[in-house]
Amino acid sequence: MNLSQGGAWRAAADGDRLLLAAVAGGAVLLLVVFVILPLWGILSYSLITPGGLGLGNYARYFGDPRFVSIIGNTFEVSLSVTAATIVLAYGFAYALERTRMPLRPLLRVVALLPIFAPSLVQALGLQFLLGRNGLVNRTFGTELDIYGFWGIFVADLLYAFPHAFLILSTALAVGDQRLYESAEALGASAWRSFRTVTLPATRYGIASATFVVFTIVITDFGNPVVIGGNYSVLAVEIYNQVSGQANFSMGAVIGVLLLFPAALAVVAERWIARHQHAAVGAQSVPLRARPNRRRDLLWLCYCLLVGAAILAVVAVVVYASFVRLWPYNLSLSLRHYAFDVQNGIAPLWTSIQVAFVTAGIAVVVVTLAAYANHQLSEAVKRPLYFLSILPAAVPGMVLGLGYILAFNDPAHPVYAIYDTMLIIAVCNVYHYHAQGFLLATTNMKQISRTFEEASATLGATRLGTLLRVTLPMIWPSVLAIGAFFFMRAMVTLSAVIFLITPSTQLAAVSVLYLDDRGALNQAAAFAVCIMATVIGFLLATQAVLRLAGVRQVSLIR
Template identity: 75%
Template sequence: MIAATGLLLVTFVLVPLWAILKNSFVTPDGIGLDNFVRYFTDSRFVTIVGNTFEVGISVTLTTMVLAYGFAYAIQRTCMPLRNVLRIVALLPIFSPSLVQALGLQFLLGRNGLVNRTFGTEIDIYGFWGIYIADVVYAFPHAFLILSTALAVADARLYESAESLGAGAWRIFRTVTLPGTRYGLASAGFVVFTIVITDFGNPVVIGGNYSVLAVEIYNQVSGQANFAMGAVIGVLLLLPAALAMIGEKWISRRHFASVTAQSVPLAPQPNRARDTAWLIYSLLVAAVILSLVAIVIYASFVRLWPYNLSFSLRHYEFDVQNGLQPLWTSIQVAILTAVISMIFVTGAAYANHAFPMRASRVLYFLAILPAAVPGMVLGLGYILAFNTPGQPIYWMYDTILIIAFCNVYHYHAQGFLLATTNIKQISSTFDEASATLGATKLKTVWRVTLPIIWPTVLAVGVFFFMRAMVTLSAVIFLISPSTQLAAVSVLYLDDRGALNQAAAFAVCIMATVVAFLVLAQIALRVAGIRGVSLVR
């Protein structure tokens, strides 16, 4: 099992990364550093690198502050509407990243609702457009991590601080923040990686403000300049890898603030505090909801912004390929979910059940994709597999290669989710089964799998959601016969068909939500309760 899952990880992660690294050093004169020298002496390219880090750092800091406050309000206060606000915070996860930029166009664009209503001339295209869109896009990812970090705490620490005369601000600085520093590090790593590799928002609303993710798309798809694409791929890979290393360094120094003797912290009602945090949370939720709501609204008007009468014409999808990209996306998402349930869960079980030196290598390979940007992995698939004679060339230009790219793009998250659940199973089950004469395989089938089945299903649902909305990882792998719905939103927006782009985006969001509801119903029918797939 270790060898099989390891071979898949080597094939679909290490081989593409090696192809990126190798091609970045290939020049017309042979192997060398000429590509890096040529591009780093280009002032325009240096500016693009600076833009990428300017957006990445500023968005990460802003998102961390906003998400920490929102998570604190949800977990550490008794304010009303917490469940509703939690769902609103997660809305951007259910849609492609460019939906936030599309919503900003409808609200603050040149023909946006605000400019036309108030006669203003707000120019949202450029840095500020990318900044706002990426903050909203990255917000739920940071919120989920920080909400988990703030969900549990030892009440004794807070009682001791209060008895020593510490005020609310000092308790927050000396108790709350240190207790959640691992969550902060993890959230910072995730947000920074998401932002510097995000392609959808910058390409829609970036204007002349270019970043590396857009530049790699322009160079590869527009000019077939694979050497430049490989160089940018290496540049995108380095900061993501460094962020991952930093997060792991902090996690090794993290101490457990909750022990067996801990007393769970239960927030007590405080009218002034709860009201203040409710106002803050409502403001944040209003921004997120407004971007999603305006896209839904625009999909039902005849012609934005000139004729706002109700119409369903945009849901007729009288465009090239019609509704086929949505059906293709659903097929890819289902295939991705099935593959992930088998191979991702299998990798987690193999790593846990067979402790040996090889399992350490497997663990490293399993979490390595967390540091690999989606566009880099997708470009690596082109360079590694689009050559006749390659063992898996037969799956190129099919939905299967797109599904495998999705699986290994998000492999680390699914692997860690499955591993966490499998580790909670006591070894006494295996011992009892072995005592009764059952083989290892029979034990897995009759004992282990029924116990972890909710997690297996949750892994499948997670990969289905990500496969429906992902854009950067698959933008290089699609063809006219395998075009996806998220890519159709991009193409429609690019040609000015904003209403139809909004309709496609609404269909994607509706599909994801419907699948979540059906999966939850399936769990209830099977008699498995207490599992929240949304959380």
């Protein structure tokens, strides 16, 4: 290597480092503005007491046995839902990715159904099905009472299932055929090869999924408020304090308390991640599941059972949207689709616009954050990583309030987009930043560095490698991330309720108010419109992919 070559190389390397620093710095700056500033607004509220700044609110909180028992409830339900969701979703994802059972594409769509609908729909559907006057009790004369722990358990299980499934199926989709062939050659049983090959290879996915599900459940408000009965959890107590009693300080205290479990989850997740190796190397042989009649049939039964449960809840909501008066007059009617709310169907169009803007911004923001995180050294990337997944721990209501507190000030630069659709989109991006980031990270983790090192050795810059090697490998998952944000933006409720304006009303909020007004069938009908939009969007995108000649890519992965 002569001198001039070395100089050029170094210059390219410097340019590289600059680019990486710019990407990482930009990501961190945006996270600070759109996550930390709002949280700071909330945190400072938690310290405001009648007697000046102090920890008085926290003392009051822990001095009250009722609040302490709410913490107990919250953990009880969050941990049990998380455990159940991971086990069920892992099985489901395994069956879809690692067997040749029939109906796989259909079952994939069914597994994702809950993600297409506002979380309220789970609770609404469960009430129609398992409520005291629900289909099951009316049909079988049973006296099931779903309200309380079990209501939240089932509703949140369904609600979190697709999120776990998405992450786990991404993790299970890739694997090295050679490992399984070696295991088989060495005489390992199916169970043993699962335990020694599959499970370790998907550890990172499991950790991510566990973390994501736990935080989704612990911060979920929609399900416990509808079907939780007298079983109080923290996220609902925030609502009690903030919206019920206009007690921002106590609401803020609970918001801050909810951040702690997330920090713990991060530590645990990091610990596991350090033991993770890339599952796919340059010499890997892509995994091909071989048919096995008995195994495939068993898995099919399992998946049909789980799928039926998911489908039933959604189907009953669709059904209810077409009947005259649930549950007393079940003759079919279209009358609930003539929405007699203030703006009629208009909020649906607004939601669609917001969803497109959200997806567009999110794809760039999240991919770059994950990319920087992937490239940076362990010590440097920690703050970026922490900031990226922090939003998962922030209940939507806290984030939404934080946005008002932080940005509703004409002197603030962000004020330029306040009161517009853009701030709602930005709020969505950062509300779901963690999930998107983890999807992107899980994917990058599984691309061996070998490819990138080879590319760098061949003289490519980081940008070149990103554009020509990394992106072509992960673009389906980038699209999937866009789809994920589109879906979230269509259905989210708790954060944006504080940011909507007269001219930017959203569909999910309409569902909430229709439900609250008692127009259950109309609420169901509006929810069906949302679901149809999301599914329609996915099908259209899939069709475009097919036309572009991409056949093997499943968009909703």
